[in-house]
Amino acid sequence: MPILVMKFGGTSVANLDRIRRAAKRVGVEVAKGYDVIVIVSAMSGKTNELVGWVGETSPLYDAREYDAVVSSGENVTAGLMALTLQEMDIPARSWQGWQVPVMTTSAHSQARIEDIPPANIKAKFAEGMKVAVVAGFQGVSPEGRITTLGRGGSDTTAVAFAAAFDAERCDIYTDVDGVYTTDPRICDKARKLDRISFEEMLELASLGAKVLQTRSVELAMRYKVKLRVLSSFEEQSDTAGTLVCDEEEIMESNVVAGVAYSRDEAKLTLVSVADRPGIAATIFTALGDAGVNVDMIVQNIGEDGRTDMTFSCPTDQVMRAETAIAEARKENVLNFEELIADKDVAKISVVGIGMRSHTGVAAQMFRVLSAEGINIKIITTSEIKISVLIDRKYMELAVQALHDAFDLDKAG
């Protein structure tokens, strides 16, 4: 039998009614002849409740106990889903991570899956079981303790199972019906993509499009797992949602696949830094040591042996960055006039594998923003992405203008 992996997130299994709805979707695939592996999250809200209790009990908690507590939500859903399927006369049983076993590293709360031996579940399929319901997000360490994979880990569980069982496809059921050219909430011309390449999805995922966990996309790319994102709240056809796949499987596409944005980036400028060799290394070593994730960097050409150094980092790390810079100044390894933090910025990115073979995308992006009177503060580029930092008040305007300019409302 061909194997299909289906993953249902927290909102898709939020209560018994929704579990029944999800189970019906599973039934449709079983009727087509698939052996199905269902990966479930905790009922929405449950994991937050458990995380809250752990934090209240012990602010600097033992991650092993955190994992033991927090993993219980998925176990409940797995059992309830198996029971629901049985009520529909579909042979099903639940599996907790240690029962499969989902073997992970010992890095509690952020463990990585090392192996998923398929023998136990395959033996049950051979005996006539049609659906294995697996608690997502969890595994077991070499020491026999329960581990979790970090927030959103159920996506990763699903892709890892698809790889381990050589599944035909991995369907991720969520509360949106696919991956869009941009956020429909700020651009009403946003269009659902039928297909998107792993590389593009990775850029979009890490840029703030919260549809899929970055790690799950990486894993899918490495093992060539066909990943489909679709809504659990709509009737589905075989071509519903968005297929995330190898770029070879995408016949034709726009040069730009999507426009992403992020509000969570702040800009910091060190004004009039004494410009001497190694000064950039000094600044970014200090920030790195303090755990600040620096994203974009730009250095203005200096005069009189002084320069301005501008960088961006997540908004919630600004205070940490300021402290690290102040420390470095106190220790006399850094000499500057002032540090200016600007949280009123946003990052806009255009992403597309077509950029590899098409020149002029950056120039067009800058022209579009300029025509709208939007000033660009920092620019970074990768092979398939161009990102700019702008004033936050222009964020929506920039997204809409770029979406129009690159014809994203029309299929490629």
Place this chain on the structure above:
Amino acid sequence: MPILVMKFGGTSVANLDRIRRAAKRVGVEVAKGYDVIVIVSAMSGKTNELVGWVGETSPLYDAREYDAVVSSGENVTAGLMALTLQEMDIPARSWQGWQVPVMTTSAHSQARIEDIPPANIKAKFAEGMKVAVVAGFQGVSPEGRITTLGRGGSDTTAVAFAAAFDAERCDIYTDVDGVYTTDPRICDKARKLDRISFEEMLELASLGAKVLQTRSVELAMRYKVKLRVLSSFEEQSDTAGTLVCDEEEIMESNVVAGVAYSRDEAKLTLVSVADRPGIAATIFTALGDAGVNVDMIVQNIGEDGRTDMTFSCPTDQVMRAETAIAEARKENVLNFEELIADKDVAKISVVGIGMRSHTGVAAQMFRVLSAEGINIKIITTSEIKISVLIDRKYMELAVQALHDAFDLDKAG
């Protein structure tokens, strides 16, 4: 190090504050030099929530999935308790049933513990761990699936651990401060017992004194585990609560240890049954096959070849009993005039190992009830117990009169 087992029920771990309170009690015992095994229930209400979800999903549920779902509540408490102890600088970790492992039969939802190999936990004690927090009520089957021990199973878990680890004592923390001579809610002279024998506790437990699970008392008696029942809501000394122990350890005691009652018993009378050999067997085989737990039985001497047969059973089984009797009549294996059910009755029992050597307890009991004008409907006796069925309206009066007559307000 001597080992102590401490069990905390659902109300004793109902929220984070109560878990902290329980952890403090554990800390007191650790300070005395014990290695402690803590058995925890689910936070009160949690198991009912999970059981409700299972029932709503699947009325005739797969008990294996029921166990997988329902066991999760204890896992949460175990992790939170371990974290709380760690916050108090007490080296602790949690164990789920399969991690110990608590090996059980495959009788899901009512599994029996077969073995608890102590090696894993003992190795951790040897490494300096002071407290092993174990999720109660659960185990793992030979097939590697999660089992549960049935309602109240955490008491059984606690006693089984005390036996497996040769613990000095097994302390059961609950919401009452011990075992009483009778229910203080209906008799204000009720007195807490310092000690009670296993045999007496067994009779009281099965008679409706809901302090301890019957199975846990049986297990404690078999393995000579000293069992102490005490309140988690009061400051405790070494002699607090009630010690359930071998009768040899009770120096002197009253002839009667306690008065128990049960409202859950109904009386059924088959009027004018055709009295022929084997008629009792016919009636009680039919009832047994229908799953009716018959408790007391009395047969009136008949005239004209006919007799009256009276028996008692739990109130919620009356309808089942009536159906079984009606079936037998239809099949012509039973011939009687009418079946009268009386749910307005109560069972009153006096229990005490002293009865073995003291005669006249039954006579005194009947005199006391007669003096109060209370009519006795059925009588049964065992070596250490006398039970009578009376009109329910006299229940409180009977308990109070017997408590007085046997001097239960005074220590033996």
